Amino acid sequence: MSKFTMQDIKGVIPAMLSFFDQEENVDLSCTERMVDFMIDHGADGFYLTGSTGACFTMNAEERNSVVKTVVQKVNGRVPVIVHVGDIGTKKSIELAKYAYEAGADAISSVPPFYWKFSKEDIYRYYKDIAESTPLPMVVYNIQLAGLMDMDLILRLSDLPQVQGLKYTARSHDEMGYLKEKLGKDFMIYSGCDEMAFSGLCAGADGIIGSFYNLFPDLYKKILKKVQESDIQGGMKLQKIADEVIFSALKYDFPSVLHGMMRWRGLEAGYSRRPFYTYKAEELSALKEEIKKIKEKYQTTELDIFGI
Numbered sequence: 001m002s003k004f005t006m007q008d009i010k011g012v013i014p015a016m017l018s019f020f021d022q023e024e025n026v027d028l029s030c031t032e033r034m035v036d037f038m039i040d041h042g043a044d045g046f047y048l049t050g051s052t053g054a055c056f057t058m059n060a061e062e063r064n065s066v067v068k069t070v071v072q073k074v075n076g077r078v079p080v081i082v083h084v085g086d087i088g089t090k091k092s093i094e095l096a097k098y099a100y101e102a103g104a105d106a107i108s109s110v111p112p113f114y115w116k117f118s119k120e121d122i123y124r125y126y127k128d129i130a131e132s133t134p135l136p137m138v139v140y141n142i143q144l145a146g147l148m149d150m151d152l153i154l155r156l157s158d159l160p161q162v163q164g165l166k167y168t169a170r171s172h173d174e175m176g177y178l179k180e181k182l183g184k185d186f187m188i189y190s191g192c193d194e195m196a197f198s199g200l201c202a203g204a205d206g207i208i209g210s211f212y213n214l215f216p217d218l219y220k221k222i223l224k225k226v227q228e229s230d231i232q233g234g235m236k237l238q239k240i241a242d243e244v245i246f247s248a249l250k251y252d253f254p255s256v257l258h259g260m261m262r263w264r265g266l267e268a269g270y271s272r273r274p275f276y277t278y279k280a281e282e283l284s285a286l287k288e289e290i291k292k293i294k295e296k297y298q299t300t301e302l303d304i305f306g307i
């Protein structure tokens with residue numbers, strides 16, 4: 001049974017990568033190491049088997065093995081949200097039931113995608129999954145799956161189990177509006193790592209994203225700046241993070257993150273095809289770019305990369 005309420009799920013939440021070995025098997029011991037690394041460096045929770053976690057390259061058994069391993073390793077230290085999205089309500093329900101039994105604190109899903117589902121289909125998809133377990137549901141609005149409009153989001157938020165929204169869109173005015181309208185107990189998570197600072201300023205309760213695998217510590221400082229109303233300090237840290245992200249996004253994503261985590265001294269596993277796994281030398285130009293960012297901002301924040 002979860003000891004966290006939905007309102008306890010806040011702060012900096014890595015959308016966890018899935019870690020594979022060189023033969024592309026799910027690497028559960030690497031996954032366990034990464035759980036400790038992220039918690040030790042400020043992670044306030046985990047978001048598992050989502051798009052950053054390459055969930056659509058994995059079968060249900062593999063997704064569940066990640067969930068079980070992480071929930072056990074976390075051992076109640078922070079809450080765990082499990083993304084159960086799939087194109088097939090029954091498949092998602094099975095993943096949701098597993099997440100509940102494994103001890104997750106919330107479930108989440110992208111809308112069904114690929115075929116152009118109607119708003120009514122999408123509504124029913126969420127309703128059916130949300131009603132299949134007692135866990136709260138975090139709706140996930142993301143361009144990759146086709147952004148849902150405001151009417152649909154508001155309709156979904158009326159479902160009692162729908163208690164949060166992960167909002168990976170750049171229209172922060174809408175995110176702020178939703179927070180205002182849905183109230184303090186409806187949790188909103190800003191999903192663009194490039195806009196974490198502005199997302200938090202717009203009223204988001206937390207941030208869920210890919211780069212928090214790499215430097216949750218830097219984003220914890222950004223969160224603190226917001227809490228202290230230090231606009232200049234927060235903007236400076238966000239700019240540093242942004243320049244790193246813009247440089248990293250010139251490479252295959254999220255594969256590049258595994259390589260960058262290695263710079264922090266972590267054995268951070270490999271990607272699964274068709275995601276590419278970089279050799280160290282293929283990322284040397286990126287390292288040079290990051291050195292320049294460090295010099296430009298005269299910052300010690302990027303010393304973590306050993307540059």
Ligand code: MN9
Pocket residue numbers: 015051052142144168191192193194208209210211245
């Ligand atoms: O919502 C992630 N979105 C996608 C989470 O993967 C599309 C973000 O964390 C981005 O990866 C990040 C980089 O653009 O903001």
